[in-house]
Amino acid sequence: MEIRAHMVSAGQAEGEAVVYNGPFAFLGDLNPVTGLICMPRHKLEGESLVNKVFVFTTGKGSSGCDFAAWAAKKNGKAPAAIICLESEPVLSGAVIATEIPTVDCPEVNVLELIKTGDYVKVHATEGIIELAGR
């Protein structure tokens, strides 16, 4: 199944989905050394985003999110690709600068359609999300 979306950051990547119905900040939510969600009391606390396709609503938090994303990427602990409902400038700048393939504004609600654990391919440059199966 293919879903059309809007390119934020070019490239292509694939992996298992981690779906979170809420906003995300690279700085504070993600430990750039381990790639695990580190925010106390976060619904995904302790879960790994390493090489995952991370699906969430939008970005939030400090303008330091892009340097945190840069650190995670350099440590090999960043998500493989990102799908969000609507990006915002800090998140977009972070994924463009660190070259994490990212799309937003998918034509259907991916938070309902994609389940954690699904295998997803993100063709960001073409603006296509491919659901490869469970």
Add this chain to the structure above:
Amino acid sequence: MFLTNEEKRMLDGKFGQGIHRSMDLLVKLGESFDAERLVPVTYAHVSYDFCPKDFWDMFTEDVPRTPHRVTTHPSYSPEKWKEWGLSLAGNWEKEHEEKLRRYLDLGWLRTETCAEYLLGIFPRKGDIVPMAGSCMQVANNSLFGARVDRMGILVSLAAAVCGRTPMMGLVIPENRYAGHLVELEDLDVSDWTMAHYHCLGYYIGSQVPGFKPVAVKGLPPNLPFDFARALVISMPTSGAVTLAHIVGTTPEAPTLEAALGNNKPQQVIRVGKREMKETWERLNVWEDDTVEHVTFGCPHATIDEIGRIAALLEGKTLKTTMLIGASAPVETLARQQGWADVIEKAGGHFLPACPSIANPFTRADIAGDKQAKSAATNSARSAHYIASVCGVSVFFGTEEECVNAAITGKWKGEMPKWK
């Protein structure tokens, strides 16, 4: 995106790789938001210490002195950290010095604060000032009417290098009207302190989906500066709000209608006693009441704040370490007034650092075995980042409760009696 001939040459690498890379990032970001063009900046603001060294070197490569002013975010102080015996301080020295040298070579101004408006460097209404730091972005937008879009640390360096920023988001006047309205319900704010406004802002930020402007109504007109600032700067911590109009206080909100642009809000967020109580609880992340560190100055302290802390510390000795984040000129003023001496005599310290994300006392990679395992603060922003980035326990309460914790080493903070 439309580019002028000069901008095309910048993008094509005619002025060197640093400008080329910066322009490429700005254009890609602008295009992803359908920006029509780039606009020249009034001035720009970067963070060299928060910028990864490889990124900093790549984006400043061959860049000459810029014709526009560039200022800087709170900095690291490895020399001071060493003096205070923080075990891993030495690891930070070389990179800090190299980046600082390059920063000064560029002719940029070493302000080192997230509250530049306290130094007399502040935007006038309508000025375009791309900047690092969500805290000063929202303050400059909301309290001074500058046109600042949400932007990351890396992108802000690109904007400073090029003297350009994409015409998008809050740079465009019609995007500045509030889409979300916050109404206070059944809350008496007459005895609120800065911590209460931090708590309110933190709740509002968590409730706004996305990054559209917010209007807050129901607060006393001409809210004191420290309170207005605490309210707006907490919003981009729990969320992505970058412009908050406080009706009757901020320049674009003389009336509710003006803040909303005569439109109906898409969403009304109501805040009452329950929301305040739950947020206050959420900001407290601790089990044992032992306090090892107390921090103030997120955002960088005003002279009034330092005066109040000094008054509470007169003749006292601290059991914990204490850091006050403040710019060097404000610290100088506090010294002139005798307040800095009172605080230092008690055992407190000043730094032009970010006391939240880069607090040397709570960061394991700076303090090493000297890392404080718990910290008290009256700033929601500090509470959020010290708990998450540093992974230590956090106590959130009023200025007075935090000072008491510093003196006794125990947390006696109480849930406010919401009236």
